[in-house]
Amino acid sequence: QKEVEQDPGPLSVPEGAIVSLNCTYSNSAFQYFMWYRQYSRKGPELLMYTYSSGNKEDGRFTAQVDKSSKYISLFIRDSQPSDSATYLCAMSGGGYNKLIFGAGTRLAVHP
Amino acid sequence: SAVISQKPSRDICQRGTSLTIQCQVDSQVTMMFWYRQQPGQSLTLIATANQGSEATYESGFVIDKFPISRPNLTFSTLTVSNMSPEDSSIYLCSVVGWQGLNYGYTFGSGTRLTVV
Numbered sequence: 313q314k315e316v317e318q319d320p321g322p323l324s325v326p327e328g329a330i331v332s333l334n335c336t337y338s339n340s341a342f343q344y345f346m347w348y349r350q351y352s353r354k355g356p357e358l359l360m361y362t363y364s365s366g367n368k369e370d371g372r373f374t375a376q377v378d379k380s381s382k383y384i385s386l387f388i389r390d391s392q393p394s395d396s397a398t399y400l401c402a403m404s405g406g407g408y409n410k411l412i413f414g415a416g417t418r419l420a421v422h423p
Numbered sequence: 424s425a426v427i428s429q430k431p432s433r434d435i436c437q438r439g440t441s442l443t444i445q446c447q448v449d450s451q452v453t454m455m456f457w458y459r460q461q462p463g464q465s466l467t468l469i470a471t472a473n474q475g476s477e478a479t480y481e482s483g484f485v486i487d488k489f490p491i492s493r494p495n496l497t498f499s500t501l502t503v504s505n506m507s508p509e510d511s512s513i514y515l516c517s518v519v520g521w522q523g524l525n526y527g528y529t530f531g532s533g534t535r536l537t538v539v
């Protein structure tokens with residue numbers, strides 16, 4: 313079993329839809345949870361960061377962490393074609409602990 | 424947040440040869456990380472590079488194949504040695520720290536390596 317599981321998709325939605333991206337994990341030591349966006353032929357870009365459980369909102373993006381269920385989510389409201397990218401969840405135990413990535417979910421938002 | 428420059432951005436190499444990838448950060452950082460992203464796959468950590476000490480390699484990666492240098496707090500190199508087609512990947516360097524209100528790893532734009 314992988315430490316972090318993420319459905320690779322692809323996920324195709326119409327413009328304006330609410331997108332839900334999810335990851336599950338098995339290591340209860342994980343405390344830091346991140347979402348990265350990666351456009352084709354680019355390096356990953358940090359999108360959201362959450363420490364421990366709870367919600368965090370930034371514009372159209374909301375990150376949720378449920379440590380009791382070992383489940384994290386990223387919601388994108390009013391999705392735009394420019395949101396078309398691969399979204400990777402990542403997590404670590406903190407400090408300089410190794411960052412473990414999910415497989416990434418490829419999202420396509422069509423006009 | 425840190426800005427990372429990686430060179431080369433891409434290369435096509437013959438099997439059996441070696442390629443050295445350079446990573447320059449615009450600020451001093453204690454640790455630098457090298458990742459590999461194989462086609463259609465997620466990111467896998469190769470090694471962690473501290474200035475002034477030997478790099479720490481993850482399981483499945485060895486120094487003879489992926490030697491790393493870290494001569495100062497802003498620069499590191501990763502060499503992919505004796506390359507085979509299986510080494511065709513994107514190689515990324517990364518540093519950790521705060522980016523505004525977010526804490527996480529900043530990545531360079533990567534080196535896209537094709538081995539023929």
